[in-house]
Amino acid sequence: MKHYFAINDIDSLPEWVEEARAIKTEPRQFESLGKGKTIGLLFFNNSLRTRLSTQKAAMNLGMEVIVMNFGSEGWALEYEDGTIMDQGTSEHIKEAAQVISQYCDVIAIRAFASLADKEKDEAELVLNGFKKYASVPVVNMESSVGHPLQALADAITLSEQNTKSKPKVVLSWAPHPKALPHAVANSFVEMMQRQNADFVITHPEGYDLDKRITKDVQIEYDQNKALENADFVYVKNWSSYSDYGQVLNQDAKWMMTKSKLGHAKFMHCLPVRRNVVVEDAVLDSAQSLVIEQANNRTYAAQVVLKKILSDADKL
Amino acid sequence: MKHYFAINDIDSLPEWVEEARAIKTEPRQFESLGKGKTIGLLFFNNSLRTRLSTQKAAMNLGMEVIVMNFGSEGWALEYEDGTIMDQGTSEHIKEAAQVISQYCDVIAIRAFASLADKEKDEAELVLNGFKKYASVPVVNMESSVGHPLQALADAITLSEQNTKSKPKVVLSWAPHPKALPHAVANSFVEMMQRQNADFVITHPEGYDLDKRITKDVQIEYDQNKALENADFVYVKNWSSYSDYGQVLNQDAKWMMTKSKLGHAKFMHCLPVRRNVVVEDAVLDSAQSLVIEQANNRTYAAQVVLKKILSDADKL
Amino acid sequence: MKHYFAINDIDSLPEWVEEARAIKTEPRQFESLGKGKTIGLLFFNNSLRTRLSTQKAAMNLGMEVIVMNFGSEGWALEYEDGTIMDQGTSEHIKEAAQVISQYCDVIAIRAFASLADKEKDEAELVLNGFKKYASVPVVNMESSVGHPLQALADAITLSEQNTKSKPKVVLSWAPHPKALPHAVANSFVEMMQRQNADFVITHPEGYDLDKRITKDVQIEYDQNKALENADFVYVKNWSSYSDYGQVLNQDAKWMMTKSKLGHAKFMHCLPVRRNVVVEDAVLDSAQSLVIEQANNRTYAAQVVLKKILSDADKL
Incomplete structure (x- = not known):
């Protein structure tokens, strides 16, 4: 290489x-x-x-x-x-x-x-x-x-934490006050395409990532449906790709909560805005892998x- | 530790x-x-x-x-x-x-x-x-x-320079055009409270440091009186603590001079504003310990x- | 030393x-x-x-x-x-x-x-x-x-590249949108005065460097004449020295070109503004020594x- x-x-x-x-x-x-x-x-x-x-x-x-x-x-x-x-x-x-x-x-x-x-x-x-x-x-x-160093660290973290032959992994969009790039989401998607996993992306309409990257990954606009039986939930904000760089949605109901998370492990690349992207209860629980992701x-x-x-x- | x-x-x-x-x-x-x-x-x-x-x-x-x-x-x-x-x-x-x-x-x-x-x-x-x-x-x-690293360096410097069993050490406030924090003065006071020394603080009225730190240390508003027979004079500006962060006094007569210093050694944490906090004649004399303090x-x-x-x- | x-x-x-x-x-x-x-x-x-x-x-x-x-x-x-x-x-x-x-x-x-x-x-x-x-x-x-580290690197580069007992070296002023210091030119001149070389400086009138530095080095206001039979051409902008720090001339015809350069090697300390100081064709040619100068x-x-x-x- x-x-x-x-x-x-x-x-x-x-x-x-x-x-x-x-x-x-x-x-x-x-x-x-x-x-x-x-x-x-x-x-x-x-x-x-x-x-x-x-x-x-x-x-x-x-x-x-x-x-x-x-x-x-x-x-x-x-x-x-x-x-x-x-x-x-x-x-x-x-x-x-x-x-x-x-x-x-x-x-x-x-x-x-x-x-x-x-x-x-x-x-x-x-x-x-x-x-x-x-x-x-x-x-x-x-x-x-x-952001391929982040995605590689995420793959290490998944490997350490996963116990199933084919875990369900969800990439879930979250609201954010500022327009953020697509880099982390893109690399995570590309990395997941090389994992043996049931991988779903969920986000509001208008937030589809570049189709050349997501290819045939399942997109589900209903967050609750996407999160059903998830083993790992990777939360991340990004701005609109089609309406490039625009913030189209700040709907707080897309924020990740303990109840939505269920028994899944929570992942995020950090820095994360608490109680905007994800509520305190998730980050402060044992289900959060964010510190280990950073370590990796x-x-x-x-x-x-x-x-x-x-x-x-x-x- | x-x-x-x-x-x-x-x-x-x-x-x-x-x-x-x-x-x-x-x-x-x-x-x-x-x-x-x-x-x-x-x-x-x-x-x-x-x-x-x-x-x-x-x-x-x-x-x-x-x-x-x-x-x-x-x-x-x-x-x-x-x-x-x-x-x-x-x-x-x-x-x-x-x-x-x-x-x-x-x-x-x-x-x-x-x-x-x-x-x-x-x-x-x-x-x-x-x-x-x-x-x-x-x-x-x-x-x-x-600023406990500074105060520890000051203790090292005092130990190297002191020849008396109980030296007289004065912390003397000095004027300054800007509002400065209390950190250096506070840590110096706390360090001096653990020294076998005759320790006096002098400053204009309104510039008393936090009483929880100075405790029973002698405060003397008359600078000349405080400086009598001093062995070490530590000069430092700080803003008002009671009128928090305010500059109440810029009276140049609080500046340290060679004549006020007498035979005492001069100390300051640096950076120091020459001819505002202390006159050149002090800093350029062999009585100044500021370079050795920085070394320590x-x-x-x-x-x-x-x-x-x-x-x-x-x- | x-x-x-x-x-x-x-x-x-x-x-x-x-x-x-x-x-x-x-x-x-x-x-x-x-x-x-x-x-x-x-x-x-x-x-x-x-x-x-x-x-x-x-x-x-x-x-x-x-x-x-x-x-x-x-x-x-x-x-x-x-x-x-x-x-x-x-x-x-x-x-x-x-x-x-x-x-x-x-x-x-x-x-x-x-x-x-x-x-x-x-x-x-x-x-x-x-x-x-x-x-x-x-x-x-x-x-x-x-800028004596630059001039020493230039001397190393000249030594590596020169094949003649007495090469012709030209320092040629170039236009630039901003006022630049004289440091690089000064040190190059001083270095060249210690080389066995036919050294000429060329620049528009009003751009003479400090005479205490150039001493008896040949100054030629006609760039074409200066460049005749040059082995090395060092190009650099500087602002006026007599009319201190002023930009008196931005005449693009002082820019170095492949045709003006002839068979000479091209030198510049970098950073260089392409197609203002020197045209692409020079920098992208094998005659350019700028990367090796930086290496040295x-x-x-x-x-x-x-x-x-x-x-x-x-x-």
Whole structure:
């Protein structure tokens, strides 16, 4: 594997999950693998879990870590070809990506969707720019359309918690005061398509995710019906995809509650707005897996970086 | 010791000071203690000495350091229980503290007083939130009501400089153009209450510190009288406590001068506004201990982290 | 060598270049040299290459790195002597430099020219303040008047690429929408004055650099004439020096093009505005050395730090 861009870059999800769980039992067991290697974490947006868990994963592997808030500490980048750069951008992605590749053995990037321009967001200018021009592996720390480190951590968590041969897993939309990207939901859907599970997505009308991603996954607009006999309920807000980036619905009855949850385990990527997305009673119960999901972010990042470092050694 | 929150967490001040001075003679002598351990330094406010000395102390102990400007790089935190989080805050302290505990073996936090709401400041929402929900030790890098790493460094400095069995130490208020918190003064007072010293606080009327902290310490409104025969003069501005956060007095005659100082040694936590808080002649003289106080910040942090790491090993 | 402030601090440019090229063949060969030593990188301005390459160089030498955005994370510094500090500045350079010297074995600083006040810029308040009051070596990561790490990287690049006994090197001014400092151009000129080269500077009238720096270097206002038979063309914008900090000319015909470049190699310090400073065809051609110049930033910084650490060991 060279880049870790999307769920699609995972050749065998069960093997990766198993490896992550093995790493988790003794996180520093491969700390010689990254010795003398540097990872650059480039943030174009805020981060808590991703920032800390990716650093931690890299340090567990013995890597040196350079963290940079690209927006505030670097130069505004140009992504278009052929531009006369006499406006706000100071440096072209061509130079930036090639240059950073000389200082870092791996580049990890967070660049959120703008939610203003669907076409531009889907072009993944930042990530694809680095992928195109960098000479080293590039890791997606959440881009416009995906958050594959989160989805891998979710797969690890499901594997630890699941006791059934074919559990029922529901992705349930929740209200939120702000317009949020589709990245987490997209990657979770793609990951679930590779699980042996009865997987259902429920959301209000107008909130269908990109059909190219959901494909033939069952969509159920009636939340109660979708939640029946669920084993795992993954709750997440996203803004409308068809009416791109708009908040069409803030109906509090979509909030997840203890009574709706039933006996299912509750999952969320965090940060979560309490009593808007999900009520306190769920998060404060033993049914909530959110803290363990966050914990598994470290091991998701670590298995990704371990594979990148191992493959780089073979070259 | 689990947390280092306040002077009160020091079980034996003389022993800690002695240990810090022993560490100072060979700062890297315990660099295997922190190997494979991570400290997260979370800044909700600006910092120079604390940021650098705490990193240095952790690195001297072989720890890995993650620094995060929580305000600008993370998510706005909610501290109230039961809130419907549909306003400005994106993540609850419950989740944040539990999550960060999984990536860091120690969490150190700087969160200044707002000086706008006394009750809220004294509730120490940030520090107490982390203390309550974190599963790892929490270190106070200056909170609303205390700065115990500074006071420990001050105790080390006093121990190095003092030649008397019972020196006279004066905490002398100074003017300042801005409203400043009480944290440094509070922790210095608490530390001095555990010293064998003749300790006096002097300030204009209206500037009495919290009586629950000063207790029976002598307060003298006449600065000249307070300074008579002083061996050490600790100068510091703070805003009014009774008229909470207000600047009631900017009278330049409270500024410390060479002539007022007499033969005493001069102390200040820095940063200091020259010729407002203290005149150049004092800071530029051999009587000033401010640079050594700052130096001792490293060894204060190091003794605290060493104790935390040692106690964690016993668990 | 104690400080690395300017090209003038290089005792033997050929020897330094040779040493940097030797380091480049095996960058971690001296990683025990910096063990237990800390470098503090203080940024008063944005940075990409300098931030990353200097960290990388320090880590290659085994040093621990503390990075601080002084402007946003620290306190506003006062540089004047005797000021009554009752305005915007919170801490004097005297204290800051002495204090940081206690936490760091080397201090590296970036502080750009304001371009508003020539006299103040030339006084190099930040760098000279640190140089004056720090007790440890200070490294210039671009100051008002010089960027000697860049010029050293340029010398390494020239040495790798040059095949002639006396190549013709042209420094060619280029248009830019914003007013830029003179630092890169100044240090390049000073470096070139120590090379066995036919060196010419070309720029529009009104853009003469400081005569105390250019001395007897040939100035040619006719760009075409200057570029005749050039082996290396270093392109850079700077604002007017005589009409300090003003943009007097944005004439696109000063932009470097493939046809003007002829068979010469193209150099630029980056970031570069494409199709304003230089056309795509140049940057995307094999004649462009800009990526290799950026790569050599690591080895320029590393030879400087190696010399500082080696000399410190001798004391």
